[in-house]
Amino acid sequence: MDNKEQIPSPLSPEEFKKLGYQLIDDISGFLQEIRDLPVSPGHKPQEVRDALGQGTLPAKGTDPASLLKQTAALMKEYSVFNGHPRFMAYITSSALPIGALGDLLASAYNPNVGGWQLSPMATEIEVQTVKWIAEFIGYPVDCGGILVSGGNMANMLAFLVARKNLGKDMDPTLLTAYVSKETHTWIHKSADLFGIGRDNVRWIEVDAGRKMDLDELEKTVLKDIADGFKPFMAVGTAGSVSLGVIDPLKGISEICEKYDMWFHIDGAYGAPAAATSLRPLEFDNLKLADSVAVDPHKWLYSPLEAGCTLVKDPNSLKNTFSHRPDYYEFDEDPEDLPVNYFEHGLQNSRGFRALKIWLSFRYLGRDGLVKLIEKDIDLSRQLYTLTGNYPEIMPFMNALSITTFAYVPMEMQQNRTENREYLNEINKEILFALQYSGTAYISNALIDGDYLLRACLVNFRTKEEDLVILLDKVVELGNKIHLTQK
Numbered sequence: 001m002d003n004k005e006q007i008p009s010p011l012s013p014e015e016f017k018k019l020g021y022q023l024i025d026d027i028s029g030f031l032q033e034i035r036d037l038p039v040s041p042g043h044k045p046q047e048v049r050d051a052l053g054q055g056t057l058p059a060k061g062t063d064p065a066s067l068l069k070q071t072a073a074l075m076k077e078y079s080v081f082n083g084h085p086r087f088m089a090y091i092t093s094s095a096l097p098i099g100a101l102g103d104l105l106a107s108a109y110n111p112n113v114g115g116w117q118l119s120p121m122a123t124e125i126e127v128q129t130v131k132w133i134a135e136f137i138g139y140p141v142d143c144g145g146i147l148v149s150g151g152n153m154a155n156m157l158a159f160l161v162a163r164k165n166l167g168k169d170m171d172p173t174l175l176t177a178y179v180s181k182e183t184h185t186w187i188h189k190s191a192d193l194f195g196i197g198r199d200n201v202r203w204i205e206v207d208a209g210r211k212m213d214l215d216e217l218e219k220t221v222l223k224d225i226a227d228g229f230k231p232f233m234a235v236g237t238a239g240s241v242s243l244g245v246i247d248p249l250k251g252i253s254e255i256c257e258k259y260d261m262w263f264h265i266d267g268a269y270g271a272p273a274a275a276t277s278l279r280p281l282e283f284d285n286l287k288l289a290d291s292v293a294v295d296p297h298k299w300l301y302s303p304l305e306a307g308c309t310l311v312k313d314p315n316s317l318k319n320t321f322s323h324r325p326d327y328y329e330f331d332e333d334p335e336d337l338p339v340n341y342f343e344h345g346l347q348n349s350r351g352f353r354a355l356k357i358w359l360s361f362r363y364l365g366r367d368g369l370v371k372l373i374e375k376d377i378d379l380s381r382q383l384y385t386l387t388g389n390y391p392e393i394m395p396f397m398n399a400l401s402i403t404t405f406a407y408v409p410m411e412m413q414q415n416r417t418e419n420r421e422y423l424n425e426i427n428k429e430i431l432f433a434l435q436y437s438g439t440a441y442i443s444n445a446l447i448d449g450d451y452l453l454r455a456c457l458v459n460f461r462t463k464e465e466d467l468v469i470l471l472d473k474v475v476e477l478g479n480k481i482h483l484t485q486k
């Protein structure tokens, strides 16, 4: 063989078609079976590594048909299925299958959505998708926005925009940001990355309903001003990660107005609920924010990854990120300026994230999506009610689509505080045993020292019967673990 013959020609269109059909058959088989598979395989890391094989980088290629078959089989055997009807952990949703098709289409055309010239239709689809997300959650549609990889990035981007637009010429070590104690951990990373430092994050206490205490917020702002700090931003969470609680958005917005601060809302999880008739009315105040983070890969059921930052002033993104290097020379009509997303965020080359979201908006329409979200809220309320059928389960709270509860043996129900340490331990063991069992998958919340079991419904496949299976299993495991400890 001479050298020329060894140059591979990666998948001819005919081969692509054959392999593609086969792969789609495998995936559709998986989707058909998903309800009857264990939610989680319960393997140890070493078992997974062994299944994968520990070979070094192969020098020679492999037949693509068997390669794709093997890979699909590995994924099926060794994955946690967040699309399983009894996956109710963290805030990870079931992904709409149309999103998977969208990802295939997006990567096949592979537009670079960093510049309009490189991705005319893809850029316009992203522009439209961002507007539709805003419209869906009731945010002004003349806002600016950009898709990013997830909620953390969406919040971090907003933080940077706030700091660049409001804290512009100030000494960053004097800038202070205000968040409630329930705020997600993106705030630590932002404070580190964007110069203010963690010491300049003020953790405001929450009230009995776990919402930010407005009096303490204002007092802390006033004290900081007196001490020479420059308060520049306050964050309200619309759907907290542990409990689904919504901060007093209107109240925070008034304080921001009064002290000339940026008002950001972390709606990574909860914002899509604003479109539903079951929403807490505080959601109608999303429109007051200078910026909002939304996570389409959570409650818009988009496959990972997709986050979105919305900003009320569309210029604020370019004010923060625009820099035109010499190597970007575009012939642009000043009367009809296109969007170049590299000027609106941190990324330069960008993938076509918008397509999977845009397709689900078009496929389901607003009404279809609203119905899916409402069903999740409804199911999580049912779960809360169903705990009443189980004397060993004590419900804690239901908000948005999160329900928290704990297993408490009958003889400890009158003196829970005394038994706290034991109860925390046993609930942790139940959680781990449940995750290993493959029956259902939930996560936990730690609230005022109490370890709670937490089910978050952002799953269009879950049915009421799944809630019963979950609670039955929790009690079965709890009783078993409790008996062996006595």
Ligand SMILES: *Cc1c(COP(=O)(O)O)cnc(C)c1O
Pocket: 091, 149, 150, 151, 152, 153, 155, 184, 186, 237, 239, 240, 241, 266, 267, 268, 269, 295, 307
């Ligand atoms: C999930 C979540 C985040 C982080 O989002 P990722 O997509 O996981 O990066 C931030 N804030 C809240 C309120 C969340 O629920």
